[in-house]
Amino acid sequence: MGRGTLAWLILTFLRVLESNAVEIKPSTNPAVAGDTLTLSLSPSLTFKSGSWAVGEIQILTWLGEQQAVFSNHTGRASVNVLTGALTLSSVKVTDSGVYIVQSTDPPLKANTSITVLEAVSNVTLKATQTSLTEFNSSVIMTCTVSSGSSLSFVWMNSSSEVNASERVQLTDGGSTLTITNVTRYDRGPFECHASNSVSNGSSDSVSLTITYGPDNMALTVNGLNTTSFPAGSNLTMLCSAQSNPPAELRWAFQGQPVNTSGPLWELMSVTKDHSGLYSCLASNNHTNLNSTITKNILIAGSSEHVVNAWLLLLFLLSRLLY
Structure with missing residues (x-):
């Protein structure tokens, strides 16, 4: 070679x-x-x-x-x-x-x-309905794009990411969100984020109106949790309930309705006759639910004790003078 x-x-x-x-x-x-x-x-x-x-x-x-x-x-x-x-x-x-x-x-x-991917554009969120009742309604939300390929979807409820659970299903590659038996915490606002490795986009937010309650009632007297007050006191009873729309509030004494409604009931210069069961009744015409809270209020002593004290004082003074 x-x-x-x-x-x-x-x-x-x-x-x-x-x-x-x-x-x-x-x-x-x-x-x-x-x-x-x-x-x-x-x-x-x-x-x-x-x-x-x-x-x-x-x-x-x-x-x-x-x-x-x-x-x-x-x-x-x-x-x-x-x-x-x-x-x-x-x-x-x-x-x-x-x-x-x-x-x-x-x-x-x-x-x-x-790999060639289409950029994400025009992300849109639609819900089957936006007015629902707690525990009795379901909603399906869909996320669509005008363009985009190899997409991933993330759903947000306010600032929290939505994850699948017993009530929540994510289907169609994550583009469809179904919530069954909605609760008051499913109000949103909801957003859908669509992305691939070259681009991303977000939908406008959608909020749900969920009727619920009344429940979680509270009743305070003079801003206190105590239920015993001296005779002659002025009592301000305040009632509240979690409800949407706001509950209609009515009052009862010893199980009998009184001519007072709203969250506030004021009693002036109470006597022992004012001792008894005070009830606040809440109702929601949209959910057809009712709730009641009751407190047993005791008025200690009476104005008669004050009169007797004055009579005793006058008697003692008369004995001293004569």
């Missing part, structure tokens, strides 16, 4: 080793649909010929300064005949795939996987 032949073999072997180390470097991956994508080779080489394909589909070939683009990429693909870099304009989701570059001068074959 002559020296020239040996040198040629060594050079060819070194170029093969060099070409096997070539990597395809995309300008971006994943790429956004509509953008321009460039696939460069690293390290940089000088080519005399080669071809690009995506999967089994031929994109283009080149020889010297001449290049030929196949019909499915006409007007969108070009190659740098010196560096072998491929440029695709207005990429589509269907351009996703494994891109292969081949050359015989220098000899090489390399590939890389490219």
